[in-house]
Amino acid sequence: MGKNMIQDIIRKTRTVRKFQEEMKISQETLLGLIDLARLGGSARNCQPLCYMLITDSEQCEKIFPLLGWAGYLSDWPGPEPGERPVAYILCLLDTKRCKGPENEVYIDLGIASQNILLGAAERGIFGCRIGAFSKDAVGRSLALGNRYKPLLVLALGYPAEEVVLEKMEQDGDIRYWRDADSVHHVPKRQLSDIILEPGS
Ligand SMILES: Cc1cc2nc3c(=O)[nH]c(=O)nc-3n(C[C@H](O)[C@H](O)[C@H](O)COP(=O)(O)O)c2cc1C
Numbered sequence: 001m002g003k004n005m006i007q008d009i010i011r012k013t014r015t016v017r018k019f020q021e022e023m024k025i026s027q028e029t030l031l032g033l034i035d036l037a038r039l040g041g042s043a044r045n046c047q048p049l050c051y052m053l054i055t056d057s058e059q060c061e062k063i064f065p066l067l068g069w070a071g072y073l074s075d076w077p078g079p080e081p082g083e084r085p086v087a088y089i090l091c092l093l094d095t096k097r098c099k100g101p102e103n104e105v106y107i108d109l110g111i112a113s114q115n116i117l118l119g120a121a122e123r124g125i126f127g128c129r130i131g132a133f134s135k136d137a138v139g140r141s142l143a144l145g146n147r148y149k150p151l152l153v154l155a156l157g158y159p160a161e162e163v164v165l166e167k168m169e170q171d172g173d174i175r176y177w178r179d180a181d182s183v184h185h186v187p188k189r190q191l192s193d194i195i196l197e198p199g200s
Helices: 005-012 027-038 057-066 102-122 135-141
Strands: 049-054 087-094 126-130 148-157 163-167 184-188
Touching: 005 102, 027 049, 027 087, 027 102, 049 057, 049 102, 057 087, 057 135, 087 102, 102 126, 102 148, 135 148
Parallel strands: 163 184
Antiparallel strands: 049 087, 087 148, 126 148
């Protein structure tokens, strides 16, 4: 393994919201990504998460309007036709496999979704976690029963936008922005701003 491989892939794994819609992702690749989620840590090792793949264009068209895109970009309603995600991974809680408190589920979800996005980035595929969606509407659209609770949507595709990291001043603006060339900028706090001493 190269010296900075993990660091490089973590830096590269940025949220992308515009895609090359003509470039599809194979079912095999998507299953390979979910397999990475499967291997993540899980509180009490309950492994209560499961996943639904949405790839056919009719279903993608049904899901898309239920999703909230880039809340800080108030004049951007989301990707246009031709730049929309080509696949969605819906992450669900299997309530029958959940034995612990709900906050543990969300830790599992963070680990699982990051495994998926890291594995995707390694393959040149990027995506966006979407927490802003109507769980009921998505549940209805996919005819989900009571057992499965939608938690998070991962929208995926080959990227059609550039995303760069920016240094954030101490307690500066957390909002990402797009410049005149449509480059997406993401401010990150600096290391010295997140290290605490005892008694803080
Ligand atoms: C739990 C979670 C939920 C998110 N939900 C949304 C969402 O609903 N819509 C969206 O456009 N981005 C969403 N994002 C993406 C964040 O806006 C993004 O991670 C943040 O701007 C930092 O960019 P980065 O992922 O490139 O570091 C979500 C991210 C996380 C971790």
